[in-house]
Amino acid sequence: MIKRYDIFEWNRFLKPVPSMNEYRKGIMMRKKQTEKVTITDVAKAAGVSKTTVSRYLSGQYHALSDRTRTRIKAAIEQLNYRPNQLARGLKGDRSYLIGMIVADITNPYSTAVLRGAEDVCKRKGYSLMVCNTDNDPAKEREYIFTLQSHRIDGLLINTTGQNNGFLRELANDRTPVVLVDRKMPELGFDTIGLDNEQATSELVHFILNQGYKRIAYITEPLAGVSSRQERAAAFARELTRLGIPADDLYEVDLHSPESLMEKLDHFLTDTEGDKRAIIAANGVVMLKLISALQLKGVQIPGDVAVAGFDDPEWAPLIGSGITTVAQPTYQIGVTAMERIFNRLEGDTSPAQNIHFAGKLIVRGSTPAVD
Amino acid sequence: MIKRYDIFEWNRFLKPVPSMNEYRKGIMMRKKQTEKVTITDVAKAAGVSKTTVSRYLSGQYHALSDRTRTRIKAAIEQLNYRPNQLARGLKGDRSYLIGMIVADITNPYSTAVLRGAEDVCKRKGYSLMVCNTDNDPAKEREYIFTLQSHRIDGLLINTTGQNNGFLRELANDRTPVVLVDRKMPELGFDTIGLDNEQATSELVHFILNQGYKRIAYITEPLAGVSSRQERAAAFARELTRLGIPADDLYEVDLHSPESLMEKLDHFLTDTEGDKRAIIAANGVVMLKLISALQLKGVQIPGDVAVAGFDDPEWAPLIGSGITTVAQPTYQIGVTAMERIFNRLEGDTSPAQNIHFAGKLIVRGSTPAVD
DNA sequence: TTGTATGCGTTATCAA
DNA sequence: TTGATAACGCATACAA
Numbered sequence: 091m092i093k094r095y096d097i098f099e100w101n102r103f104l105k106p107v108p109s110m111n112e113y114r115k116g117i118m119m120r121k122k123q124t125e126k127v128t129i130t131d132v133a134k135a136a137g138v139s140k141t142t143v144s145r146y147l148s149g150q151y152h153a154l155s156d157r158t159r160t161r162i163k164a165a166i167e168q169l170n171y172r173p174n175q176l177a178r179g180l181k182g183d184r185s186y187l188i189g190m191i192v193a194d195i196t197n198p199y200s201t202a203v204l205r206g207a208e209d210v211c212k213r214k215g216y217s218l219m220v221c222n223t224d225n226d227p228a229k230e231r232e233y234i235f236t237l238q239s240h241r242i243d244g245l246l247i248n249t250t251g252q253n254n255g256f257l258r259e260l261a262n263d264r265t266p267v268v269l270v271d272r273k274m275p276e277l278g279f280d281t282i283g284l285d286n287e288q289a290t291s292e293l294v295h296f297i298l299n300q301g302y303k304r305i306a307y308i309t310e311p312l313a314g315v316s317s318r319q320e321r322a323a324a325f326a327r328e329l330t331r332l333g334i335p336a337d338d339l340y341e342v343d344l345h346s347p348e349s350l351m352e353k354l355d356h357f358l359t360d361t362e363g364d365k366r367a368i369i370a371a372n373g374v375v376m377l378k379l380i381s382a383l384q385l386k387g388v389q390i391p392g393d394v395a396v397a398g399f400d401d402p403e404w405a406p407l408i409g410s411g412i413t414t415v416a417q418p419t420y421q422i423g424v425t426a427m428e429r430i431f432n433r434l435e436g437d438t439s440p441a442q443n444i445h446f447a448g449k450l451i452v453r454g455s456t457p458a459v460d
Numbered sequence: 461m462i463k464r465y466d467i468f469e470w471n472r473f474l475k476p477v478p479s480m481n482e483y484r485k486g487i488m489m490r491k492k493q494t495e496k497v498t499i500t501d502v503a504k505a506a507g508v509s510k511t512t513v514s515r516y517l518s519g520q521y522h523a524l525s526d527r528t529r530t531r532i533k534a535a536i537e538q539l540n541y542r543p544n545q546l547a548r549g550l551k552g553d554r555s556y557l558i559g560m561i562v563a564d565i566t567n568p569y570s571t572a573v574l575r576g577a578e579d580v581c582k583r584k585g586y587s588l589m590v591c592n593t594d595n596d597p598a599k600e601r602e603y604i605f606t607l608q609s610h611r612i613d614g615l616l617i618n619t620t621g622q623n624n625g626f627l628r629e630l631a632n633d634r635t636p637v638v639l640v641d642r643k644m645p646e647l648g649f650d651t652i653g654l655d656n657e658q659a660t661s662e663l664v665h666f667i668l669n670q671g672y673k674r675i676a677y678i679t680e681p682l683a684g685v686s687s688r689q690e691r692a693a694a695f696a697r698e699l700t701r702l703g704i705p706a707d708d709l710y711e712v713d714l715h716s717p718e719s720l721m722e723k724l725d726h727f728l729t730d731t732e733g734d735k736r737a738i739i740a741a742n743g744v745v746m747l748k749l750i751s752a753l754q755l756k757g758v759q760i761p762g763d764v765a766v767a768g769f770d771d772p773e774w775a776p777l778i779g780s781g782i783t784t785v786a787q788p789t790y791q792i793g794v795t796a797m798e799r800i801f802n803r804l805e806g807d808t809s810p811a812q813n814i815h816f817a818g819k820l821i822v823r824g825s826t827p828a829v830d
Numbered sequence: 831t832t833g834t835a836t837g838c839g840t841t842a843t844c845a846a
Numbered sequence: 847t848t849g850a851t852a853a854c855g856c857a858t859a860c861a862a
Contacts, residue, residue, distance in 0.1 A: 177855035220590040404774035547839035
């Protein structure tokens with residue numbers, strides 16, 4: 091069942107009609123433009139029919155004489171012809187466009203994935219439409235609409251999890267959807283991300299082995315985001331298994347700095363004098379955490395050890411380096427996009443859930459203590 | 461005159477024809493898809509003509525009775541209709557797509573600009589096609605082609621400067637082009653970026669005032685990139701003006717780490733015992749620089765002061781913070797995109813060259829020395 | 831190996 | 847206030 095949104099004006103997603111004045115100007119400008127060259131012009135110049143040119147364009151060389159082929163090629167170059175993807179798409183029901191919806195484009199994780207995804211697209215002759223939602227379900231919804239309007243052939247999404255109805259509708263249509271980092275089992279989509287279970291266990295074990303007795307885990311709100319939940323759960327499980335209470339799991343809202351400060355104060359006073367460590371659930375949290383600790387004058391690792399997920403480029407530079415679990419972000423982007431093309435090429439196998447192993451990178455922020 | 465590329469196969473930029481096998485599968489899959497709903501379906505459901513629905517879609521409410529309007533709205537929602545932008549674009553010669561070509565999407569500068577650009581696009585009902593060139597002119601060229609094929613309505617580009625012919629052709633057609641960070645006066649395009657002159661002077665002055673006697677400037681290769689050239693020139697000019705030889709301007713290739721190490725060794729031994737500072741020409745160079753200094757065991761600011769451009773999120777966290785000149789990156793993205801829409805709406809004034817002032821942010825890496 | 835004719839979904843023109 | 851129809855540029859079925 092698709093949720094309805096009453097306040098919904100459909101043309102919010104369409105270009106508004108320009109004022110009459112602008113409109114006229116627009117027309118005038120457009121008249122001035124160099125005559126658009128179409129397949130007909132090429133056909134004329136090459137002395138063949140449109141059909142023949144079309145065959146050339148789609149690489150059906152086996153059906154073309156060498157002479158025709160060279161003449162068409164020459165005509166195309168001479169006229170500076172560019173096939174109109176709008177027309178091709180309309181006719182063939184393919185836009186050669188892939189949508190990518192990310193929660194936060196300024197997060198290095200997202201750009202690294204984007205880079206991998208883009209490389210695959212390029213190889214396949216597709217292009218990426220990139221949308222940034224700021225984790226806002228309303229924005230996400232609007233972007234899904236827009237992308238649908240553009241008839242994207244596939245969608246890579248780092249979803250807020252609040253628009254499952256719309257995503258399902260997309261998929262019903264024809265469009266492969268791949269979830270990045272965040273699972274939604276009920277949607278039955280392919281999913282790509284870190285093996286949070288393994289990565290977290292490994293990190294927690296390492297820290298315990300280094301001799302730390304109290305570990306805090308700081309994460310953004312868990313609600314609705316599977317990767318956060320998986321990491322937090324693995325953290326709690328590992329501690330519990332070893333008989334250590336997993337009390338120090340803190341959810342913080344990064345938009346209100348006090349939130350972090352509060353939790354931090356609590357943990358630091360509570361563990362005064364203990365061998366203690368803090369794990370940040372991702373690169374952004376880690377940045378805020380280190381910033382907060384510096385503000386307080388807390389020494390890393392003297393007063394508290396620190397480790398985190400993602401391996402931002404600056405991790406080696408802070409103090410004697412921050413211990414992290416790195417994700418193969420580029421590879422995640424590549425694999426996600428490959429899933430899309432597999433689906434596009436007819437793969438109808440059940441949804442895959444692809445996990446990549448994280449890699450523990452030990453640096454100075456988590457020295458052994460006795 | 462447009463340069464020709466002989467090895468040029470046009471369908472490199474088109475989706476290759478799938479094998480016959482894949483093709484059949486594709487067809488079969490497509491048949492399975494939920495019947496696409498078109499404007500005709502909506503018209504039928506609402507009991508009006510396509511024309512009337514089209515009027516509704518483009519917001520020409522003044523030409524619609526209230527009754528018709530509500531019926532159409534209901535039909536659209538009920539059928540889950542999405543206007544086909546491919547068809548709209550083909551008909552109206554507008555794709556509602558803006559291209560954005562960046563040299564390096566993993567550079568935080570690029571994503572910040574992207575974010576600004578995207579916000580404006582969204583407001584206007586446009587979407588962004590994002591392309592990453594890795595500073596490779598060939599890739600850039602291919603992307604320009606692809607974007608042209610998709611009939612983008614505008615282009616934001618951080619150009620390699622090697623494809624001026626192609627860019628000019630784009631502009632000849634009809635498409636507003638705005639250059640970000642890198643100028644190409646001969647192209648006559650609108651240009652947005654930092655006021656490199658002011659920003660650099662301010663930084664250099666500050667460092668000299670702090671008492672440093674020798675200043676090195678480390679930049680990526682200057683050739684063809686105006687922003688690098690402007691900063692380097694301002695650096696040299698400021699020193700010269702004060703009677704200090706500007707010998708220590710180093711161009712390094714970030715792809716070969718030895719390149720940086722070498723220059724660094726040279727400068728550090730040459731200035732042994734002096735009050736000295738190093739300026740990094742952008743955020744990426746700064747990262748590599750700090751990394752190299754740490755590797756050498758050189759203390760910041762004990763052995764050498766450090767400052768740089770861009771203000772990456774990690775700048776406050778390294779040691780007692782790195783002094784930088786921040787750029788209003790988000791604002792740059794917004795302004796660039798606004799230029800595009802102004803042009804689209806008929807502005808035919810001469811090309812504008814918009815400079816934003818940089819903001820010096822003083823931190824611990826450049827303490828006063830006597 | 832090549833060409834003719836039709837239609838993809840939409841908007842614009844013209845008429846009512 | 848509404849509708850019939852043509853056209854946008856291309857790919858395909860079918861014919862030759």
